Amino acid sequence: MTEDAERLLIIDDDEQFCFVMARAMRRRGFEVTTATTEEEALASVRQAPPHMATLDLKLEHSSGLKLLPELLALAPDCRVVVLTGYSSIATAVEAIKLGAVNYLCKPADADEILASLERDTGDPDIDIADSPPSINRVTWEHIQKVLQEHDGNISATARALGMHRRTLQRKLQKRPVRH
Incomplete structure (x- = not known):
């Protein structure tokens, strides 16, 4: 690990997900820290503000939407992607309004997450559904x-x-x- 490696914080109450994603991101050159609770996440940010973070929307005893402003207050330059298995338009909009740079539905792999963390602009060519939602x-x-x-x-x-x-x-x- 080099001194100038970007710090990535993975916040998810699923320890297995944290382990797998941390290993994948370390292979891509990141200095990775994981947190499974809101308290661990905030302590980690205070100790070493990350450059990037993934944040689970539905934490065991909290909401990623409630944690997001606190995280960005401590690390204003941090690029945060909200991940969720419980996606909705309302939570996606709120995540972006609260400062997330992107919102991804699980399952998402390391490459998708990394691409969403690094992307600065929207994609006007994104696929539009052929039919309305059920x-x-x-x-x-x-x-x-x-x-x-x-x-x-x-x-x-x-x-x-x-x-x-x-x-x-x-x-x-x-x-x-x-x-």
Whole structure:
């Protein structure tokens, strides 16, 4: 590892993902640190501000969207990509508004993540879907939007959607449906 190697912080509550991604990024010349909790991430940033970071949207006891502003306050030049297995338009928009440079759906490999960290401009040639999203996908997106409006509060979101809290919790535990 050279002294001028770029520091990359991987923040994800999945320890196996952290291990695999850290190994892949080290092979690409990065100095890598991992964190599985919000506290570990903030301590790591205070000790050695990273040049780049990947941030899981759904941490075990927190939200990557809540951690993102704190991370950027401590390391304003850090380029952050938000990764998630629970993608929605609402969270993608908020991640970008809060300072992320990109938002990727899992599974994403090291090359995709690296490309998204290094890209400075949008891609006007990105593929546009041939058909509108399914009703199940639209429902998922709407739930995510209302959840975001209520700062992740399940009870308030359930009231706003007119459904029982447990029903909403069951829906949120399922993976989002594809388009």
